[in-house]
Amino acid sequence: MDDRATSMRADEPEAILHGGDLAAISRRYPDAPQPWIDLSTGINPIPYPVPAIPAESWARLPGKYENDALRAAAAARHGVAEPDMIVAAPGTQALLQILPRLRPPATVAVLAPTYEEHALCWRRCGHRVSLVDDLDALAGADVAVVVNPNNPTGRLLPRDALVSIAAGLRRRDGLLIVDEAFIDLYPADASLAADLPPATIVLRSFGKVYGLAGVRLGFAIGSVDIVRQLRDALGPWAVSGPALAIGTTALADENWLHQTRARLAKDCSRIDDLLSMAGCAVLGGTPLFRLITSPSAPDIADRLARHGIHVRRFPAQTSWLRFGLPGHETGWQRLAQALGSAS
Template sequence: MFHGGDLDAARRAFPDAPEPWIDLSTGINPVPYPLPPFEASALQRLPSAVDLLALKRLAAEAYGAPGSEGVAAAPGSQILIETLPRLRARSNVAVVGPTYAEHAAAWARGGHAIEMVPDLPAAGRFEAVVVVNPNNPDGRVHDAGRLAEVARDLGARGGLLVVDEAFADFEPGFDEPGDLGPAVVRLRSFGKSYGLAGLRLGFALAEPGLARRIEAALGPWAVSGPAIAAGLAAFPDRAWRQEAALARAQDAARLDRMIERGGGRIVGGTSLFRTAVFADGPTLFRRLGEAGLYVRRFPERPNQLRFGLPPDKGAWCRLSRVLKPV
């Protein structure tokens, strides 16, 4: 399974590429939140239950959850993807795709029967449905009314709708997503939008009983003291989040123009990544790699490449030189 962010693999594939590498293979905000220094106690003592509760209250407010009792905090959204299948009896699961491959893999590892479907399925076909919204890698956004219909159908049958909103923070229409009902769990990624993926902090938003089951499955002290401190510092800074959303949208538009000048056709994305099709994707991937630029490729769709946002002027210039029309 291919993932972004593996610069060791990039160096092995392109040993003569110039350093430093520019990693455009992830959808992480390249301009991180300016965290204040940690207090030493965040590293020296076990995480505080009081601080964790305060973090969950801030997350509920930021993500439009009814209250902290419906928030489960985790060391990144990936562990939540792994945990949810273990909380369900073996069942028929629809994954709306193509999408982030770890969802189907996690449910399959849990012994569930997986079917990839191109759209939200009709009523009564599955016991669980997984959808990434906005989708990765094409940025597709699903209609809120249709999601609510699927949630009602699943809720009436004891099912579950998993909505992965890892890339929703900077997207229009996700500011106040609201509550889709008791059959829904929404996943949010702190690290992607705040540019702090190494902290490993994510959240599941669900009805309180399910949120408690998720936290019980994760065990005590699942979220580190530094990650809690980072969330407590960053969540209240609404101005930064608004400014970052605007700046990244402008960056995405700039990246679109650069890709199109280089012969690419934009097929989707979000404010944190853009996906394009090229006449000869493998050759462009090689040229980028030889220039020390790592983008996300898709072996099953070799002419499609996904570009994260360059972090600074130097990175923009290096990318522009490779994408310059011949």
Template sequence: MLEHGGNLRAAARRYGRDDWIDLSTGINPWGYPIPMLAPNAWHRLPETDPALVEAACRYYGAVQLLPVAGTQAAIQALPRLRRPSRVTVSAPSYAEHAQHWRRHGHTLHLSSYAALDAAVDASDVVVLCNPNNPTGETVPAEQLLDWAARLTRRGGWLVVDEAFGDTAPGLSVAAHAHRPGLIVLRSVGKFFGLAGLRLGFVAAEAGLLRELADLLGPWAVSGPAQSIALAALNDGVWQAVTQARLQSAGRRMDKLLSAHGIAAAGTPLFHWWPQDDPQAFHEHLAQRGIWSRLFLDAAYGIRLGLPPDEAAWQRLARAFDEWRER
């Protein structure tokens, strides 16, 4: 398996602490409050609830969606729905995309965001994250729709992973994903802080959604996950308050990093920057019980999520001060 953030057990084994501040993911630390669930959420076989799909379509602005057990399920399945193809995946990016297109016999090319436009005409499939994880790079919706049209004319696909798209809704192309050739992935885990729910959605043309549903099989999403997500997707008041809270916290992180000479990129939910000797900085934070995400590949640097409370903010600030004074 590829390494991802959130691996606190590994941190605890290595450093022997139990007071971790986990900043290794971009998950909202103030997640949606879990409502009381009806008993049949646990008892019944979890056929897809049409009310969940309707709520998700309203929230994401999509015409049609398929609920899946986290966008990871779709990332693993989509390469199995095409014959061997020329696939370009943006890099650096969420590494699972490239892993699974390569695994299923496709010819894989990795491309920087700057080179994606040229790659479109040499590819059958182009895959990117928007906003990108971990670098925060973005592509305007108009550009994505142009790429999708060019690929569709040759029977190709544009796959856009919008897992971190909730805080930048103007970038989304989910409203157009009922057209052939455009596939959009959305996640309940990041903005709603419900990563453990394992729930995401795929927006695409109806025929492709049927193929994907057949491949994933019946009861792909648990009943409790559907009930909780239905409440979250319908709760506009919580969403508005959370948008404001995340934007404010993102600005606070910008200010903290800038005060230490760090020009970071990212989203309100996470910040990434190229760091000289990132292993030493990662170790410095870990010794203080702060778990960050270390990147040693094309995204050479450090990514931090948001601290959950004031004590965690102060502890992070002290760690930065001590790094500067070392």
């Protein structure tokens, strides 16, 4: 591994703090105005309108037909040639926890800083995990993990660079895992899914862009053999009937996605202006969130919380804050007021 790679310590915490923990933040700030505005997640604040769900989706076990229909919709949406190259799971997190169990003990390099569950899941299964800070440092690993676009920095790696890494891993019977949880809002050629390199697994989220995280739905895209292993590990009826119905309808709705892209582009411009006026430097982000840096980040987060606004803090990078997007005009006005006070 690259000399700059940082091995994860055995004494690192087994639990990772995530956004969306409104109950915890409410206890810390009991006098904050209600309702809370949760900007701590990278989830679309205006979700896809849930369609009517057939009664049988609730009353019986999901069948092969429903699962096949969902995978066909996902294949069409992501440009995947064969639905058999896709497996649906109850959230991408489930796939993160299964993948390390399918490999013998290996060296795993995670391009960091990034979503911390990747490293934790591999380490928990006995793999030797390193956090690395550039693409070249992935070269010596058995398994390379990249989040693209990255969470929380928004870094977007070019397709050619990832294809080159995959080729090197293939020669050593290695594996490239690319988490594309936030890529639905980017041009299609930013994704590896439509022309998948060998020795590569692409993970796609449903809940973030469609704003339905509670549905618990995600996908892995890979070779038919890898997908079969994942499907066997997940077992029967892994995805609920209602999730199959919602996902099949939503993934086929290109008009909604087009309108959502346009709305989020405007919202990102608006929040960038607010953050700049508050003296926060925007480091990066995606159409669903912005990452800022400020020496006063802990104070800003504290003052926002006292206004009933929850943003994502990073214990390992105390000068960082991640802002999701408000979902309504009242939220925008409260954020502007709170940022003015914080600045």
